[in-house]
Amino acid sequence: MKRLTLPLLVFFLIVLSGTGVLLLKHHGTPPSVPPRPQPRRTEPLKGTLPPLQLPEEKRNASAADSWEFEGEIAANFVSARAKFVAALLHQGWRPDKQITLGEHWSPRVLLTLQKDGLELVLMLWKIDAGLTGFAYRREKIITSGVMTP
Numbered sequence: 001m002k003r004l005t006l007p008l009l010v011f012f013l014i015v016l017s018g019t020g021v022l023l024l025k026h027h028g029t030p031p032s033v034p035p036r037p038q039p040r041r042t043e044p045l046k047g048t049l050p051p052l053q054l055p056e057e058k059r060n061a062s063a064a065d066s067w068e069f070e071g072e073i074a075a076n077f078v079s080a081r082a083k084f085v086a087a088l089l090h091q092g093w094r095p096d097k098q099i100t101l102g103e104h105w106s107p108r109v110l111l112t113l114q115k116d117g118l119e120l121v122l123m124l125w126k127i128d129a130g131l132t133g134f135a136y137r138r139e140k141i142i143t144s145g146v147m148t149p
Contacts, residue, residue: 005069012030014105024051040081040119040141040143041142041143042119042139042141043139043140043142044066044102045068045118045138045139048070049138050067051069052088052120052138054084054087054134055071055073055075055080055084055087058081063082066137067135067136068125068137069087069136069137070133070135070136071134071135072127072133073131073132073133073134073136074130074131075130075131076129076130076132077124077126078140081109081132084111084134085111088113088120088122091131092115092116093113093114093115093120094113094114094115095112095113096113096114097110097111097112098110098112099111102125106125107125108123108124109121109125110122110123111124117141118139118140118141119140119141120136120137120138121136121137121139123136124133
């Protein structure tokens with residue numbers, strides 16, 4: 001047994017010191033942090049593009065302020081949202097983000113979609129049980145200071 005004690009102690013000394021060196025080497029290097037995503041920059045296109053082809057049962061009005069177009073659709077909030085999303089997907093717009101602003105008595109939602117270097121921001125809100133309001137604007141997406149065609 002005494003003959004095995006010294007080789008076992010040497011073995012454990014080598015294993016433990018090697019493990020300690022590896023732990024210190026790994027702990028000494030800082031973890032790689034991915035770069036923060038840059039916020040998407042856009043440029044307004046109000047008045048330069050023709051109106052979107054949206055579901056037929058709307059009453060249209062040119063919008064003021066920052067919205068390009070606004071109106072009302074004779075449908076409840078859920079049906080209107082489904083009709084708008086289906087019409088826009090059929091036209092080639094890809095869903096990007098959804099921001100829910102209210103869920104209970106007066107639901108409101110912001111939807112963003114993208115197509116060919118453009119971003120569409122669509123806002124839907126409940127007016128009444130069978131009436132939903134909408135407004136949209138389109139903007140050109142600018143990436144790293146270069147405008148996309």
